[in-house]
Amino acid sequence: MRSGIFAGLLLATVSAAAAFAQGGPIKLANVAELSGGGATVGTNWKNGIDLAIEEINAKGGVLGRKLEVTHADSQSNPGVARAQVQKALDNEPYVLLGPGYSGSVKVTSPLAAEAGIAQIMGGEAAELTQGGNKFLFRTSFGQQSSMPKVAKYINDELKAKSVAIVWVNNDFGKGGRDVITKEFAKYNIKVAADISTEAGQADFAADVSKIKAAAPDAVFVYVNEEESARMLKELKRQAITVPLMGETTLVGQKVVELAGDAANGARGHVGLTTDAPVDLVKAFREKFLKKYNYVPDHNGLKGYLAIYMIKATTEKMGKVDAKAFADTLHGLTIKAASEPGILMDVTFDEKGDIDRQGFLVEIVDGKQVVKQVLPKLN
């Protein structure tokens, strides 16, 4: 009799533990630039993640299970990012989120791949998805997708024959500089000045003097957000009046806030913007503004979308399976009609790159104004 009770209790305990394991929270790990030079990137990314998780959990979670995320600070340092990712992977998360800096993604992606954990990140360097890593996924366009559009715009719309390139000397900047230089060559656009700057650089007076001396028809600026703001201020200080062209990092919300009037007239290609003429994006903007009291840049959108990528993929699988996650996401198209949180229809290819509509914007009176909508390719 006693042994029967004991066996019954044991069975009940094991069943309860199994049920808890099945129905407990889905654990996610985020490693992002919460301090250091990339604090704008990481903070927006984190806030987007938290907003999406709050929404999903309020509606019952994913397959009936709540999402739970831990945030770790990479301090915008690839070495710290690697240590934080290793620590995060030791806790066996369902999916790894971040980092946002390409250099940090580069050193952490082998760890996630080795662990067989999908990594949804914010890096944009072209090379990140070219190495055959089957577990790495973008939340925005890679440089190989965006730079051809930028070069075409500079040639067709700005009619520039010579361009000064200002880039940041890290994986993100070097990748962008290499791709845009090749694209300029296709249009016979001369590189009037090739100016490398440092991450975290505070003083751009000498760099702008070099641009002034080169007298280009346009300037292409490809540095991180805070440096973009300082660069724009210095360009204005030294009265550079030629068109300023860039990518998302030149015309983001935070850059506009930091650079003030100096940002007016800057143009860029953005994969994601809260000023997009898309109802779901506008609704996201309002929700974010209400929760955090500021308008996010594209990194806020990236973090938000990363969570809805997880939701849509998991629901497609019908189970929470970390090992099968990456296989399912490859080749998957998520439609905003069926999953509004994804905001715009998106397709992931076999490399983890994305296909989605993009935008060409200009800063007018301190606001991003969408000048062209570039449709999704497939």
Place this chain on the structure above:
Amino acid sequence: MSNLLDLLVAGLATGAIYALVAVGFTLLWQTSQTINFAQGEFVMLPAFLMLAVMHVGAPFWLAILIGILLSLLLLGLGFKLLLVDPMLRHGVLPLAIATMALAIGMKEAVKQFFSAEASPFPSIVPAGDVSILGRVVSLQSLGVLALAIAVVIGLTMLLNRTSIGHQMQATAQNPTVARIIGVPVERMILMTFLINAFLVALASLLITPIYLAKFSSGEVLGQAAFIAAIVGGFNQVRGAIAGGLLIGVVDNLAAAYVSTQYRAAVPLILLIVIILFRPQGLLGRPEERTV
């Protein structure tokens, strides 16, 4: 040639701000043997104090006023009474290490209370350009340069032409003799801490619109000013001024004509050369100490 002129103007504008901060280094060293490794963070903090005052709705001019007053209180009086006085009796080295700890504490506190992100900061100099020798030069560069030079001239006049200045110099040269002839040494030392607090607040006001308000913005500035003070002469105010201007110009010329990657190394190379061939600095005077 025209490019060189642009670089010189920009370098002098930045160098003038380095000079303000470097002067603070030399003043504290001369009167109280304090090497303040938190000097860069001292420049970072006033901008955040002003932003905090503006955040509660005060106009910019009032924020400047309150920010300067708070700087005098915290970075002048508070620094001296709470950190320098208790630590100095244990020697120069423990005090220097304590200021390093203070620097870390200030950075982390600002990160905690404000944000790790950069914030915009308004400029006291209006936007716009003027033409000089056929070159377009921004009013901001000229304004920064003019204001910094005016303060440096004012400070030099205070030290050389007023009774208080003479008493401060006497305190710096020999506090024991100064005390014997009736100089209120303690008050003079406090005065130098207050002057340093005023200078860093002013530097903060001038540099933050360009560098943006960020918890880590003092790192570069503190290092540049420290190098400037040594290059110019750690024991001479005029040396710190010359060193600041020189480092500002050298830094800009290095970025333009050497490379951006090596720009930070050039002032350090200059520092090594000065230490090897003129240890007292360009305008400093040799000091002999007995052990």
